[in-house]
Amino acid sequence: MTVMTLSKALNEGMRKAMEDDPKVLIMGEDVGKLGGVFRVTDGLQKDFGEDRVIDTPLAESGIIGTAIGLALRGYRPVCEIQFDGFVFPAADQIITQLAKMPMRSLGAIKLPVVVRIPCGGGIGAVEHHSESPEAYFTHTAGLRVVSCSNPADAYSMIQQAIRSDDPVIFFEPKRRYWEKADIDTASTEWWKPLHTATTVRAGSDVTLLAYGPMVKTCLEAAAAAAEDGRSLEVIDLRSLNPLDEPAVMESVRRTGRAVVVHEAPVNSGFGAELAARITEQCFYHLEAPVLRVGGFSTPYPPSKLEEHYLPDLDRVLDAVDRAFGY
Amino acid sequence: MTIDASRGAEAPPDLVQLLTPEGERVEHPDYDIDLTPEEVRSLYRDLVLVRRVDLEAVALQRQGELGIWASLLGQEAAQIGSGRALTDSDMAFPTYREHGVAWCRGVDPVKLLGLFRGVNHGGWDPKEHNFHLYTIVIGSQTLHAVGYAMGVQRDDANAATIVYFGDGATSQGDVNESFIWASVTNAPIVFFCQNNQWAISEPLEKQTRIPLYRRASGFGFPGVRVDGNDVFACLAVTRKALEAARTGQGPTLVEAFTYRMGAHTTTDDPTRYRVASELEAWKLKDPIERVKAYLFKNELADQEFIDAVEAEADQLGADLRRRCLAMPDPEPLAIFDHVYSEPHALIEQERAQFATYLEGFRD
Numbered sequence: 001m002t003v004m005t006l007s008k009a010l011n012e013g014m015r016k017a018m019e020d021d022p023k024v025l026i027m028g029e030d031v032g033k034l035g036g037v038f039r040v041t042d043g044l045q046k047d048f049g050e051d052r053v054i055d056t057p058l059a060e061s062g063i064i065g066t067a068i069g070l071a072l073r074g075y076r077p078v079c080e081i082q083f084d085g086f087v088f089p090a091a092d093q094i095i096t097q098l099a100k101m102p103m104r105s106l107g108a109i110k111l112p113v114v115v116r117i118p119c120g121g122g123i124g125a126v127e128h129h130s131e132s133p134e135a136y137f138t139h140t141a142g143l144r145v146v147s148c149s150n151p152a153d154a155y156s157m158i159q160q161a162i163r164s165d166d167p168v169i170f171f172e173p174k175r176r177y178w179e180k181a182d183i184d185t186a187s188t189e190w191w192k193p194l195h196t197a198t199t200v201r202a203g204s205d206v207t208l209l210a211y212g213p214m215v216k217t218c219l220e221a222a223a224a225a226a227e228d229g230r231s232l233e234v235i236d237l238r239s240l241n242p243l244d245e246p247a248v249m250e251s252v253r254r255t256g257r258a259v260v261v262h263e264a265p266v267n268s269g270f271g272a273e274l275a276a277r278i279t280e281q282c283f284y285h286l287e288a289p290v291l292r293v294g295g296f297s298t299p300y301p302p303s304k305l306e307e308h309y310l311p312d313l314d315r316v317l318d319a320v321d322r323a324f325g326y
Numbered sequence: 327m328t329i330d331a332s333r334g335a336e337a338p339p340d341l342v343q344l345l346t347p348e349g350e351r352v353e354h355p356d357y358d359i360d361l362t363p364e365e366v367r368s369l370y371r372d373l374v375l376v377r378r379v380d381l382e383a384v385a386l387q388r389q390g391e392l393g394i395w396a397s398l399l400g401q402e403a404a405q406i407g408s409g410r411a412l413t414d415s416d417m418a419f420p421t422y423r424e425h426g427v428a429w430c431r432g433v434d435p436v437k438l439l440g441l442f443r444g445v446n447h448g449g450w451d452p453k454e455h456n457f458h459l460y461t462i463v464i465g466s467q468t469l470h471a472v473g474y475a476m477g478v479q480r481d482d483a484n485a486a487t488i489v490y491f492g493d494g495a496t497s498q499g500d501v502n503e504s505f506i507w508a509s510v511t512n513a514p515i516v517f518f519c520q521n522n523q524w525a526i527s528e529p530l531e532k533q534t535r536i537p538l539y540r541r542a543s544g545f546g547f548p549g550v551r552v553d554g555n556d557v558f559a560c561l562a563v564t565r566k567a568l569e570a571a572r573t574g575q576g577p578t579l580v581e582a583f584t585y586r587m588g589a590h591t592t593t594d595d596p597t598r599y600r601v602a603s604e605l606e607a608w609k610l611k612d613p614i615e616r617v618k619a620y621l622f623k624n625e626l627a628d629q630e631f632i633d634a635v636e637a638e639a640d641q642l643g644a645d646l647r648r649r650c651l652a653m654p655d656p657e658p659l660a661i662f663d664h665v666y667s668e669p670h671a672l673i674e675q676e677r678a679q680f681a682t683y684l685e686g687f688r689d
Contacts (some may be wrong), residue, residue, distance in 0.1 A: 051480055059503045059507075060471055061499060062506070062507050066473030066476060068473055069474035070474070072473070073473070075478025089499075093500070096463045097461075102667055105669070106446060165668055166666045166667050241672070242671040255434055276474075321478035
């Protein structure tokens with residue numbers, strides 16, 4: 001067992017993937033000598049060379065576009081988008097090319113490209129550095145979309161994403177980069193399949209559904225609720241596309257109440273998809289409508305206001321209270 | 327301000343030409359080509375056959391058998407010349423108009439029709455022909471090509487990559503990013519721009535204030551303008567650029583100066599935006615007529631050969647038509663095929679639901 005931060009776990013996961021497969025490449029802005037602005041790729045260029053850890057020109061569309069070309073040549077590029085708000089110049093290549101080319105080729109082409117995106121707020125950043133753009137990508141067929149919430153998952157999921165023959169959008173909760181945990185790097189037996197959800201706290205009254213940075217918030221809320229005698233189950237979705245529907249539905253059928261929590265705006269957010277699917281599949285089990293806690297329908301606010309914008313323990317518990325009010 | 331106003335009959339400056347519109351062989355200090363009579367006849371045959379494939383496809387669209395078609399009429403020499411310069415291990419990334427290059431790469435023309443008939447989004451295996459799928463979004467493929475070329479570099483392979491795009495595409499961010507990327511990585515790539523003077527209705531001067539080939543110098547690699555209606559020159563210039571790429575000399579931008587003699591696609595009406603005299607002027611520079619004139623002048627072919635190629639073209643056209651009409655419509659459940667390479671729960675769920683739904687309509 002080794003104690004690692006989430007960012008180090010990603011680093012070690014990529015290192016392992018690069019050792020296992022010489023076709024794995026890292027590419028992005030400042031990923032080489034600097035090791036990335038969050039140091040997630042620290043030391044990789046030193047050990048694997050400039051041909052495998054590529055400091056790219058400052059052009060996000062170029063990063064994804066050339067990664068597609070490298071994948072066509074048999075490589076497995078892992079692209080870093082420096083911040084969530086900078087993925088949009090690459091959105092065209094991701095949506096029109098990366099997501100669709102395998103289908104266009106009738107299966108002749110596989111594009112094993114991973115797009116790593118540090119996401120979410122809570123670090124006091126300037127605008128465009130705190131966004132949660134996951135719903136744009138879950139809406140795009142052909143992409144797989146996952147989000148890790150803790151160091152152990154970061155370590156295993158990044159390796160699984162790199163092994164996937166499909167393109168994977170990999171969201172990293174940037175404010176949790178410095179969370180620490182014990183990781184067993186000697187074994188893979190504890191790894192769960194990439195597209196499965198995990199129950200990170202068992203409970204019987206309400207199911208909290210979260211991913212990425214909000215999993216920790218929900219665990220804190222569940223601990224606080226327990227003091228009031230309420231038993232909250234917390235599910236870390238881990239994968240948004242595909243969604244582990246059986247795990248979600250089994251829990252909600254048991255608790256009869258579901259609260260979805262994400263940082264992204266509630267309006268047309270991923271929670272809307274969850275609420276609709278739960279309603280379709282658990283209608284007669286529900287004691288209350290599926291409630292959503294998330295960002296407001298505003299642009300992400302200046303950092304002095306972000307604590308009001310971001311869901312926190314109290315906002316989650318407020319929703320739980322409301323779920324009991326029906 | 328330098329505006330390139332040479333869209334009409336006048337030859338623009340710095341044009342590499344080895345065969346005049348009248349079929350006269352001319353010398354160029356930097357480019358030469360030594361073709362056997364058999365090779366010249368073979369180039370002529372390719373030009374005629376791809377023009378026939380194209381005409382047949384236009385006719386099929388007019389008769390409702392294709393939803394749309396993007397004609398290559400007038401650009402045959404640019405495509406056959408550059409396409410024939412490629413070796414088997416070179417890789418080509420086309421737009422949606424490179425039917426001539428597809429021909430050179432051995433793609434069965436009927437496979438080009440799937441996209442335009444609406445039965446698939448691209449019906450050939452790119453690896454089998456080293457010819458990527460058609461790309462509809464303007465300029466996207468230039469980045470794919472550079473990435474591919476970076477892979478070739480890492481494989482230490484003796485191969486070059488060529489990417490096709492048009493004059494309009496040169497305004498796209500992706501194309502400019504691809505120039506930067508290729509330049510700083512010294513990628514083994516040839517940027518082959520077919521400047522056909524028109525991006526649908528917009529003339530070249532809406533895209534650029536300088537001749538396109540001169541853009542290359544700002545990115546740090548050579549640019550050359552070639553007579554895009556001269557198959558000899560296109561072959562020679564592309565061959566040299568590909569060899570430069572293979573030998574570690576990095577990218578070249580080739581601007582093939584040509585003319586889109588037809589509409590942008592079959593949905594377009596060029597009479598709304600360009601004058602008939604322009605087309606008439608370019609007809610005098612037809613890429614096929616000049617090779618025919620050269621063949622006759624040098625007694626490399628007789629009328630019998632010309633007639634035999636015509637007959638072959640007729641047969642090819644008829645065969646293409648027959649096979650287009652015989653193309654089966656895809657099954658409804660094909661919607662769910664190949665969305666992902668690995669099993670995907672949601673896709674399988676929707677496939678099963680839709681299959682059950684369809685089953686409900688059976689008697």
